[in-house]
Amino acid sequence: MSTRELAGKPVNPVGFGAMNITHGYSGFPTDEQAGRLLNQALDAGVDHIDTATLYGAFRSERLIGRYLAGRRDEYFLASKGGLSVVDGRGMIDGRPETLRNQVDASLQRLDTGHIDLYYLHRLDRQVPIEESIGALAEAAVAGKIGAIGLSEVSVQTLQRAVAVHPIAAVQNEYSLATRNPELGMLQACAGQGIALVGFSPLYRGYLSGNLREVDSLPHSDMRHRMPRFDARNYPHNLQLVDRLAALAAQWDTSAAALSLAWVLAQGGHVHVIPGTRNPAHVIENLGAGALRLSPEQVAQVGSIINQDTIAGHRYSPAQRSSIDSEDFAPTTGVPLGG
Secondary structure: OOOEEEOOEEEOOEOEEOOOOOOOOOOOOOHHHHHHHHHHHHHHOOOEEEOOOOOOOOHHHHHHHHHHHHHHHHOEEEEEEOEEEEOOEEEEOOOHHHHHHHHHHHHHHOOOOOEOEEEEOOOOOOOOHHHHHHHHHHHHHOOOEOOEEEEOOOHHHHHHHHOOOOOOEEEEEOOOOOOHHHHOHHHHHHHHOOEEEEEOOOOOOHHHOOOOOOOOOOOOOHHHHOHHHOOOOHHHHHHHHHHHHHHHHHOOOOHHHHHHHHHHOOOOOEEEOOOOOOHHHHHHHHHHHHOOOOHHHHHHHHHHOOOOOOOOOOOOHHHHOOOOOOOOOOOOOOOOOO
């Protein structure tokens, strides 16, 4: 297994995002099913698990703590704070006292004395980033966390944070469909020896080619509120992913594995954390780490689905309001929707 460095430790560049088992989507597993899945992921070769205070209103962290406590030395553990569920709604709060409390609570839920990497989940525009990072630096000095990361931030915010304390990783959304890190963050991380951890590298399941329609998903599923999945845009986007799947079949792989391999090909500092509820998909995703694409293949894949061909913004206007990372101007030539 080839590895890449994350917060000073070698890990499989294909990790496991533990949001899918509790948060945002639908069809979540029971506790026992989630426990089996987490153990199966480790058995298959996963050694990087990513979770957060937010996911499932603490449930994701609790499941990891309950079912993987006996295997803590087998995996790199990342979690996040500064965004949690308050009265049923996501609330951004980057105040130092909040982050101190959330780090301690995460340690308790995860049943561990140390979290390898702890991210500020979102920038709190009401709190200077220097203050938020200062609180996490205290947790690092105390040995509660090993390294500090940032999620969905801009290069400007990263530079302000680095001036306070070393930043080990930036976790921003990155996939064939979402190219925002290419607006500066991909290069900034490479230049400073910072890992770029791409979340939603299969764009909410779209890039697997298996999600053929959205109407049957429960109303609570977040994809109902994402423009790329609405009735104006999704038929166009399905045509794109079908072209991707046809190319993947020619190369004896899957659309999902090819999509993940494309992200990993963007630099040796890049990691991906796809999530799934299916053990077979865990193995399929891990296989992407062994795919070696030539520059010509990378270009060919990237020409099918990209910021100019995809229809719709990745987030609704309301969702965009919480994002600090760089964004593209609206494209032309395809229906945008939202």
